[in-house]
Amino acid sequence: MFLSKLSSRSSALKVAVVLFLLFDFAALGLNVWLSVKIEREAVGINLAGRQRMLSQRMAKVLLQMEDAHRAGESLAGPMQELALTTELFDQTLQGFWAGRDTEGGQGERVRLEPVADPDTRRLVAQAIEIWTPYRELSRAVLTSSPAQLPVVLPPVVAYAKTHNLALLSLMNELTTELEVSTRREASRIRWYQGITFMLALLNFAGVFAVYQRRIRHAHEQQDLLDEVIHKVAACVLVLDEDGTTIVKSNRMAERLFGRDPGALLGLPLDQLIQQREGEPVGVRPDGSTFPVVAERHPAFLHGRRLFVETVQDVTEQRRTEAHLTELAYHDGLTQLPNRLLFEDRLRMEMARARRHGQQMAVLFVDLDRFKGVNDRHGHEMGDLLLKKVAKRLVGCVRESDTVSRRGGDEFTVILRDVHGPEDAARVARHIVERMQTPFHVHGEVLQIGASVGICMFPSEAQDVSALVKGADEAMYRAKEQGRGTCCFYTADLG
Secondary structure (H helix, E strand, O other): HHHHHHHHHHHHHHHHHHHHHHHHHHHHHHHHHHHHHHHHHHHHHHHHHHHHHHHHHHHHHHHHHHHHHHHHOOOOOHHHHHHHHHHHHHHHHHHHHOOEEOOOOOOOEEEEOOOHHHHHHHHHHHHHHHHHHHHHHHHHHOOOOOOOOOHHHHHHHHHHHHHHHHHHHHHHHHHHHHHHHHHHHHHHHHHHHHHHHHHHHHHHHHHHHHOHHHHOOHHHHHHHHHHHHHHOOOEEEEEEOOOEEEEEHHHHHHHHHHOOOOOOOOOEHHHEEEEEEOOOOOOOOOOOOOEEEEEEEEEOOEEEEEEEEEEEOOHHHHHHHHHHHHHHOOOOOOOOOOOOHHHHHHHHHHHHHHHHHOOOEEEEEEEEHHHHHHHHHHHHHHHHHHHHHHHHHHEEEEEEEEEEEEEEHHHHHEEEEOHHHHHHHHHHHHHHHHHHOOOEEEEEEEEEEEEEEEEEEEOOOOOOOHHHHHHHHHHHHHHHHHOOEEEEOOOHOO
């Protein structure tokens, strides 16, 4: 083979080629590692966000059980819901602490690795400290007889009311810490990728430097150089002195750009690589394009300065990054922005409102009687209903506003540039009215409703968490007032 045919004087070339291939495959390996790492971290971030939803669901179902018990209604449904949310919350929290399998967002089994960062572990430890008595009180309710229920139910309801907000806050902080850790890890791996790629380029340039004299004195060494670049597992173009015209290419380059053997010679580089919307793309003869990353390094041949251009097709990398971004910032069921993207947009809208002296509002929308749909028709019908609810909510607001799914049957809305509470109340009432209109899903007519909490900026809250918390508390007040209505947050609710 190629390496075995080289003379003893070719040992430097052997080392250079082997190192280049090692660097090249190392860069590819790092890219795969980064994709897997980010995907695994995205699972952790999504599950941490789900913990907040589960905590809210537990508090909500406990309040429902308290109301149902007072009214003498059946507790079978709430008991089942409490068992499900308690077990899922406990599995995920223990997974963050010690690592274990748990249930993913689509019901699949996923492996959750224990968090390693000291700050993150501190948050999980604090959450476990709050959760342990919460869990035991909940299990006491789940294992109690009807006669014991009046004794065991009030303590867990009281505990939920006292500690649920603290648990929610810890889950929010945990999500933030996981996001910061993921970005830091991704930056570190990309730094390694950059070093590896540069070392590969420097090593490749060394091939030309080592054999500069030999190429000058022996024409057959040109064949050796040709064989080297054809062995390289990367697209290589050699450019003339002005760096614009291709004087040599390898077979990988011909395949990448869809050209016949030898067809690249003499072509201007800008016919193959162009800038589109500020990003470099490769161009094939049929006009199709693909994203590329190109690196250039000077080299010398027969005393003539040339340039070595290494081109990498990054189509799969960009597709992976776009997919991971979609997973991290959008709800998989409704395709609405999720909690992370909602809070990013809320920060931007708050900054804009401050600059222009404008008011805005956050609405917290919780569906009424949605659980009954799941109980009677199953979760698949419930998911279809949530998709229709999402579309109807989007139709209730302006294109400049934002509708987000928090999780379960809860949604949040950003109303930008409102003229006062009256504007926000008008939109909230419209949402309540629209939610009362029956939904038609697979031949079934489903009747639900909605309760809406409203928190105004800047009059009632001045930061993201306070706005969302205020709207959430106002929504619970609307529930207490009989559901199917809206309520503003005021200081006395806090």
